[in-house]
Amino acid sequence: NVSLAKVEDAKLGMAKSKQSIRVSFVFETRYEPSVAKLHFxxxxxxxxxxxxxxxxxxHxxxxxxxxxxxxxxxxxxxxxxxxxxALILARDLSLPAPVPLPKVNLKEPAKKSSKKTV
Known part of the structure; x- marks a missing residue:
């Protein structure tokens, strides 16, 4: 999950026609029951x-x-x-991937029908 913690003027001394804004966020993935928590x-x-x-x-x-x-x-x-x-850290800590990863699903090729259509 991700949430926004704070939005404020970043005060970076940009050109007078520009406004810099700092958006602070928190990202967290929990492994239950109380196994681990990744917090950024x-x-x-x-x-x-x-x-x-x-x-x-x-606003x-x-x-x-x-x-x-x-x-x-x-x-x-x-x-x-x-x-x-989070994926890299989970791997390094031997935790399951925090997001679903793509899986390969090999299927047999469809057989051609011997029936002819008119």
């Missing part, structure tokens, strides 16, 4: 124009959430990166 915390820095940056920060203050059109891409990016690291 990190930040994503967004760079937006000044007006859009202010809208995002105001967070009012709703405690990011605008929907921004949330999907951001969460997918966090999940992509964290799932890879």
């Amino acid at each position: 915390e990190g930040d994503v820095i967004l760079l937006e124009d000044k007006k859009r940056g202010a809208e995002i920060l105001n 967070w203050k009012k709703e405690n959430a990011l605008p929907k059109e921004l949330m999907q891409g951001l969460l997918n990016n966090v999940l992509d990166r964290c799932n890879v690291q």
